[in-house]
Amino acid sequence: MTNAQVPSSEAADERILVAAGKLFREKGFAATTVREIAQAASMLPGSLHYRYASKDDVLVALMERGVRRAIAAVTKGIAATRDPVERLKLGLRAHLELLCQGDDSLYVLLYDFRSLPEGAREGVERSRGRYEAFWDGMLYEAWGTGRSRSALDLDLVRQFGMGAINWVATWYRPGSGRTPAQIADAFWTYLAFGLMGEASRPADVESQFQELLTKSGEE
Amino acid sequence: MTNAQVPSSEAADERILVAAGKLFREKGFAATTVREIAQAASMLPGSLHYRYASKDDVLVALMERGVRRAIAAVTKGIAATRDPVERLKLGLRAHLELLCQGDDSLYVLLYDFRSLPEGAREGVERSRGRYEAFWDGMLYEAWGTGRSRSALDLDLVRQFGMGAINWVATWYRPGSGRTPAQIADAFWTYLAFGLMGEASRPADVESQFQELLTKSGEE
DNA sequence: AGTATTGTTGGCCGAATGACCAACGCTCAA
DNA sequence: TTGAGCGTTGGTCATTCGGCCAACAATACT
Structure with a gap:
């Protein structure tokens, strides 16, 4: 100007x-x-x-940027520690902070996926796949510490955690109670330790997880 | 008929x-x-x-129906048991089956909320609030058994669980591995018992949850 | 049978949309 | 100083949208 x-x-x-x-x-x-x-x-x-x-081009550019920003934000967030488990916590926090307080590209990537024109879908899907693979890597490293349950479908775990976190964007309103970081930390604790009390855990919890892992192919 | x-x-x-x-x-x-x-x-x-x-009227009618169907499906699903904790599991399953296999009204209610015209938003929001209150009631009853952790923000727990479940609709494709019921059950187990191994739980897990509960007002 | 009510038809209309472009101004290298 | 492009302007264009309706058909009631 x-x-x-x-x-x-x-x-x-x-x-x-x-x-x-x-x-x-x-x-x-x-x-x-x-x-x-x-x-x-x-x-x-x-x-x-x-x-x-075209208008579509704007959408695609915005989504591609969403992926880049998300990877950048999480990468920066997890740099604070080398502990793979702690990294998950920090990664969740960074993701949610970007989604709720950062720019809107990540939100659009997640919630306007249906609007993608047929032609551009594949490319964006690949970019998005990179972000998911990024999380899978973090999850695998955390799993490798042996501190998590051994019988886990990491793909399903990722969908579980990302779902809970991503959904926050639908109800979070700035300045109403918790900050995104607090929400992410609370969700992390839920994820890690579960909502049932220590006293009322059945003895065969581990075998329950084992069962979940095998029960996946039947219709 | x-x-x-x-x-x-x-x-x-x-x-x-x-x-x-x-x-x-x-x-x-x-x-x-x-x-x-x-x-x-x-x-x-x-x-x-x-x-x-108007087109808007169709959307509103569809969303109102989504609420009715969801309440009906979950009500029917939980009738199989009287145990409040088990009811949560069955409720999750019913909700996800409706979302993935049932009609599309619940999906539209959840994922096209932005399209609601200004005027109709309040009404649909109230209906949706009824469904959420329905879940809050179930959660409160389950909490009342004393088997869950005592320090829980049930509102946040609901958002957590519903988020994880609702997000499934974005990636689930029929006939690819797990059925909605299996996914719901897996998520239920994750929710209930957590992803960290029993061995690596710190002794002060309960106090961590207590902290989460109080740390909610600060900005 | 006659009348009122309910539901359908198929096309019309103004408004708004995405895409497009020829003309224009501005900046900077030569 | 000049000319070559980058970037902007403001409007046009065909198309499609949501909303609408007068005429018509079918059914139910009296």
Whole structure:
């Protein structure tokens, strides 16, 4: 605007993604207008078209960014310790903080997946798979310490934990009780130690988990 | 039901909701056309308009039905036992089976909440609140047995469990490994007993939960 | 049989959408 | 100073949307 040089280039791309993220999160992809995005990004529809050939392209770019940001945030979060189990806790916290307080790209990635055009789905899916593989790696390392139960389907465990955490975005409102970090820590404790009291644990808990592991192919 | 009289009336309403549910689930509310719904329900757009004045009305009706069906399914599911703790397990199973195999109204209720028009939001929110209160009641009864940990924020526990369960709908595909019932049971076991091994539980687990309970007001 | 009620038809309408572009200004290297 | 591009402008375009309705059909009631 007022500054010189290339006033936007990258900054304009950024403004578009930020504006689109906010709108997609609030109203969903299909309900958001290209004109709305442009206006929120302080530009005209034509300018937006110059940078992204289509509305779909904006969505894809935003989602790809969501993956990158999530990996970056979690990577940074877990760097504080070398203990694989503790890393899971920190990773959960970083993920939830990004989802609730960070930018909207992760939210859109998670909650507007249905809006992806057929053609772009595969690419985004692969990116998303990278993030999941990233968590699987952390889970595997934690499992390798021997401190967790031995009979665990780590894939299912990941879906379990990510589900609980991701769902927070549907009900969390800033400034109402707990912070995302507190919620993540509470969920971590639930995950790790369970909700049943120590006294009322049956003796064969471990074998129950073993059963869960084998009972997976039958219909 | 099967009698003559008004051949459609109720049956046509039903067809509309079923068709709309399927489409909303696949593509989302905003991306679905009134004409598509009508065609899928084997009627013309005008006929649809005769029964639901607006597209929004279809969404609201579908969501209200989602609440009713969920309460009905869980109520039926938990009737098999009187043990409050066991009831939670059966309730989870019923909820997930409805979400994954039943009709689409529960899915739409959960995943298309953003599409609700401003005016109808409050009403649906109240209905949804009824379902949540229903679960809170079950949780409270289970807590009352003394078999669970005593220091639990039941509201947070509900969000935790429902989140993990609801998220399954985003990745579950029929005929791929586990059935919804198996997934629900696995998640139940995770919830109840935790993922850390019995051997590696610190002695002060209970006090950790106690801390979680008090650490909720600070910002 | 005649009348009222209920439900359906198929097309119409204004509004809004995504995509697009020719003209234009600005910045900077030469 | 100049010219070549990058980036922006503001509007156009065909299409599609949700909502609507007057005429019609079918059924139920009297």
